[in-house]
Amino acid sequence: MVTQLEQAAPTLTGTGAVRADAERLFAAVAVHGHYMSADAPIRVSLESLVAFFARTGDDGTAITEERILAAVAANPGVFGIEEAGDLRLVATTRSGRALTAERPASSHSFAKRLMTPLPKPENPLPPQRERVRVDPSWASLASQLGDLAMDDDEDDETEAIGVEAESPAMAPVEVFVEPALAAEVASPDQVEEPVAEPVVARTIVVPAAPSTSDVSEVDDRELATALSERLRADPRIANFGEQWMVEDRVPRFSRGDLRRMKEYIQEQEQPLTDDVLVQDVLSVRPGTPEFDLLRFAVNFRLSREHREFDFVGTTNQRFWSTSSLPQIGTSRRKPNEIGTDYRFLSEELPAEPEYRTVASVDHVVTFYEYYHGLLPYDARMQALLPAPLLPDQRSVVLTFETPQSYTTYLVELRYPTPNRGGFILGLDDFFSENLVPGALISINRTDNDGHYTVEYLSGGNQSARLLELDERRALRYVFRPISFACGVEDELTLTEERYPRLGGEKPLDEKVRRRPEAVVAATFERIGDQSETPGFSASFSSLLAAVNIERPFSERLLRSILDNDDTGAFARDTDGTDAYTYVRGTTS
């Protein structure tokens, strides 16, 4: 490692005295630039040098200005004279080279290289693409329609130029036209510049195709209807519920994927949501970029597999089922028969359904509902529950959560058909474990249109002999002591004290129970007061509780039968408050 570098003294020329002066001059100047680099310019004014030598030199040895200039002139390779205004400067370097001497170029220094980037290399212009030209025989509309009278051929030619507007809009679209093309496009009327002048790029205003009318006054619902009607008819667009996508961008599933989904639903023995299918069958986790896409793909693709899969979900809770799954709810009665029992509800539903417009519905559980574990889909329930998501959807699986028993039940809502009423199946366990006929329940909606909470009115522990259907031997109604802790509607609770004659009765024959009037007549005979011969008398509330043993009756249906009976068997009891009478033998 070099620790010290001795600078070699420069070679000075001149006669003896001049050379000696040059050596003293160089020494004085070198001391001035002692800490400077070897090539850094050292400039000392001639005046200060003269003063220096006059001060330090003895008599006769002081170097005068003339002698300094002579020494500089004798050594042009070492010294130089520079002028800065009135001053004259002696310039040299520690290495002994005059500044005027040629020096190697130092423009590409390290510092400069870092601070000053190289200029960007100039790329050659890309080669001009060859413009596709239409065969001239096709380009001129006038030549094709030469026989027709064309008044403004040039206008047509202008329109024939393929200028495309990016999107249709009401406002005119400004289109930039290349200078070379501008001369072709412009009609004679539009050309303002003389031909001799250089052609300048011009802007031509082309009216775009007319778009739809202003929709600012149209509400979202109306716009959604128009949009859905139009897009659903387009085979290029995939739709499921409220979601839309281009059909060819929806992932497709193999037959193996579909089979695995079906088998997984069968294995779980209950309908499964699209979320579960995507996670468990397709092994895609929620939160990953493709999860939403695959979920939409599951819904859209399975909706095309009508023979294998049934959609039984809602907008927020999309359940899928297969035809081989066991039925949800009671097996005591077939769903079709239950639907027939509830046929009267179809007439009670409003013409324009208003789905999910109420927050909760209170309901008193009847004997029929308790026995089958179901609820009627009447007008109030329709206003609480969601509409079918798909046009041909017949049923929907909902989750009913019961906070008081920390249980969530999977229930199935069967939508009404033209011949059958709607009902909700699957509440057998909830009813039998917590309620008795006549109990008050409240069904509340949540933000999720497929999830609801069901609560019952809590009451103190009480015990009563309540009506039951004994199924152990021959079917027969019996009263048994039952303890319960739910609030009940007393008038609709079937206790032995209120309806003692129901005990021991057999269920009505199927032929009888098909006719509501016959069921009402039989109920009068079972519970009616016979003190006023020859008929029976009963209050409306008692009748309503007792007719619902055999088959479902709404208040409206029962009132209609009692008030509008053609046979005259039923009549309003003038003695009782909201009571009716029945005279045997007048119905058939």
Add this chain to the structure above:
Amino acid sequence: MATAIKLNDDDVAYLLTLLRNSPQPLTTQQLIDAFRVKSGRA
């Protein structure tokens, strides 16, 4: 219920482009919002 407005082919083409450029399914409300923006721009 009778619909007061009907979408023309240009509207469908616009919505189709919108759907084609989206990697995820779009909701009806998103389409309505985009359609209103387009209508207002026009």
